[in-house]
Amino acid sequence: MSSVQLYDTTLRDGAQREGISFSVVDKLHIARKLDELGIHFIEGGWPGSNPKDVEFFDKARSLALTDSVLVAFGSTRHAKAKAETDANLLALANSGVKAVTIVGKSSALQVTQVLETSLEENLSMVADSIRYLKSKGLTVFLDAEHFFDGFKENPNYSLRVVEVAAKAGADCIVLCDTNGGTLPDEITAAVEAARKLTDVPLGIHAHNDGELAVANSLAAVQAGVSQVQGTINGYGERCGNANLCSIIPALKLKMGIDCVTDEQLAKVTEVAHFVSEVANLVPDAFLPYVGYSAFSHKAGLHVSGVTKWADSYQHIDPARVGNQQRVVVSELAGKGNIIYKAKQRGLDLPLKGKEARKLVEQIKLLESRGFQYENAEASFDLLVHRAKPGYQPPFELVDFMVVVETRRRLPTHGGLEETLSEAMVKVRVGKEVIHTAAEGNGPVNALDQALRKALLQFYPSLSAVKLIDYKVRILEESVGTGSSVRVLLESGDGVDEWRTVGSSTNIIEASWLALADSLEYWLIKQEKGNPPAKS
Ligand SMILES: [Zn+2]
Numbered sequence: 001m002s003s004v005q006l007y008d009t010t011l012r013d014g015a016q017r018e019g020i021s022f023s024v025v026d027k028l029h030i031a032r033k034l035d036e037l038g039i040h041f042i043e044g045g046w047p048g049s050n051p052k053d054v055e056f057f058d059k060a061r062s063l064a065l066t067d068s069v070l071v072a073f074g075s076t077r078h079a080k081a082k083a084e085t086d087a088n089l090l091a092l093a094n095s096g097v098k099a100v101t102i103v104g105k106s107s108a109l110q111v112t113q114v115l116e117t118s119l120e121e122n123l124s125m126v127a128d129s130i131r132y133l134k135s136k137g138l139t140v141f142l143d144a145e146h147f148f149d150g151f152k153e154n155p156n157y158s159l160r161v162v163e164v165a166a167k168a169g170a171d172c173i174v175l176c177d178t179n180g181g182t183l184p185d186e187i188t189a190a191v192e193a194a195r196k197l198t199d200v201p202l203g204i205h206a207h208n209d210g211e212l213a214v215a216n217s218l219a220a221v222q223a224g225v226s227q228v229q230g231t232i233n234g235y236g237e238r239c240g241n242a243n244l245c246s247i248i249p250a251l252k253l254k255m256g257i258d259c260v261t262d263e264q265l266a267k268v269t270e271v272a273h274f275v276s277e278v279a280n281l282v283p284d285a286f287l288p289y290v291g292y293s294a295f296s297h298k299a300g301l302h303v304s305g306v307t308k309w310a311d312s313y314q315h316i317d318p319a320r321v322g323n324q325q326r327v328v329v330s331e332l333a334g335k336g337n338i339i340y341k342a343k344q345r346g347l348d349l350p351l352k353g354k355e356a357r358k359l360v361e362q363i364k365l366l367e368s369r370g371f372q373y374e375n376a377e378a379s380f381d382l383l384v385h386r387a388k389p390g391y392q393p394p395f396e397l398v399d400f401m402v403v404v405e406t407r408r409r410l411p412t413h414g415g416l417e418e419t420l421s422e423a424m425v426k427v428r429v430g431k432e433v434i435h436t437a438a439e440g441n442g443p444v445n446a447l448d449q450a451l452r453k454a455l456l457q458f459y460p461s462l463s464a465v466k467l468i469d470y471k472v473r474i475l476e477e478s479v480g481t482g483s484s485v486r487v488l489l490e491s492g493d494g495v496d497e498w499r500t501v502g503s504s505t506n507i508i509e510a511s512w513l514a515l516a517d518s519l520e521y522w523l524i525k526q527e528k529g530n531p532p533a534k535s
Helices: 024-037 051-063 087-093 108-115 119-135 147-153 155-168 184-197 213-222 244-254 268-278 300-308 335-344 353-368 377-387 443-456 460-464 507-525
Strands: 005-008 041-045 069-075 099-105 139-145 172-177 202-206 227-230 396-408 417-429 432-440 466-474 485-492 497-504
Touching (some): 024 268, 087 099, 119 139, 172 184, 353 377, 396 507
Parallel strands (some): 005 041, 041 069, 069 099, 139 172
8 A cells, every 4th residue: 555644733633632731842842752753744733823833833943853844734814815915824834834734614514604605715715825825835735624524415515625725736635524423434435536536645634523533544544545644642622633643553564554664663652651741641541552551461361362372362562562561460360470470570580389379379468458450560560579588678667657737827817727747757778767757738748758858868869750640549348438448659750650559448558558669669670679878
């Protein structure tokens, strides 16, 4: 099959997702990552609509992208106006990019009902705008908005828009499933109809309202489009855009289309996590290809299958997309799972049959107390380390105390209640016992601060470790405030993320256990397991 160009709109359409707000610096970081991934076109924003995007295009000049071309987004000229004097088109022409995308209506109903102009005037708006931008030496893409809905209602008009755009000199006409409700066979039929009209390259821009954005994009490629628009992690308006993190591997590994290099493909998981980090969203563990759980095996039958033949329960080799196979440890696990998992986690430990059996017993006991290792691999690794004879932990807890105090402010100071938390922690590092205290905005935060204060004297690099996510679950088995709670922590150091677990009837203690595991795990990974001298 012919080649496909990837067009990313994370910085414009992706930023439309509820809860996302990218700063200019965020957008520059993401653009650089997309370049590393080998995305051909990066849509940076709409310079005619907001000053933040103007600033982005100004600063983006110094990005020196190697594989990607930056694209500015805008719309066709206004009705009954001149392209040459249209503020929005002028902003595009002056944004300093080599390629632009303009959105134009390609549904007759949308033209009369929403744009409130005549069908003929809309055709002129499309043609004039393309001609004007082409006269400025730009590569011009037309986003044919509502093309597929329009094709259902009045196919002749939608196809007429395509014809007019082709004649005006568009470099690619991108057929949009703007409302995201089209089915794959409808996409195929409409793309084929447009394909017959013109030799100008076509593109696809699909939204995910029917959860078909990826399927629709791939169907469009099979029907002959050569540009695929989408976003990282499928972020976008409403239910999102077509997810490029699924489309890229599908194109490359399943359809044999060499849209990126093997090295770039192997970065897709990293880029997916990077963008979710910048968007301040917890990465979705269950995303295909790039999710943490995309290649995990829990059922005993599956685990025994993958130990014999890695591909027995996976559709691709996870390494191709920079992900990895995981075996989930649960109460279903046996000795074989533990040994396999420890090996797979890269734990080079002499875990013999007897030790492994003991470890299984211990895991079962801890699970009966509310611990769960399915999503807390770092805590699992620590259990394996601790099972090793002679293991020296980088630090040990002697005791801790947390005080939470509520004070009422004077009426002259707002009269509101103020809660203060203070933690005192005693830890042993080697032969030394350190006693520290710290305040925090809550009891867990205070504990975290006090523990770090104690450990930073010995392990200064620990300041790289940050708490990413904190989840508390009340365990169903028990009732009311006497019930057990499980705390799951996600931590990161800017390179890796890891998860730890704690469980107790006391939420502070459960948090402490997860917190201590998080720091101990990182210290061991840095091979700083032995207490160094105080700096
Ligand atoms: Zn869109």
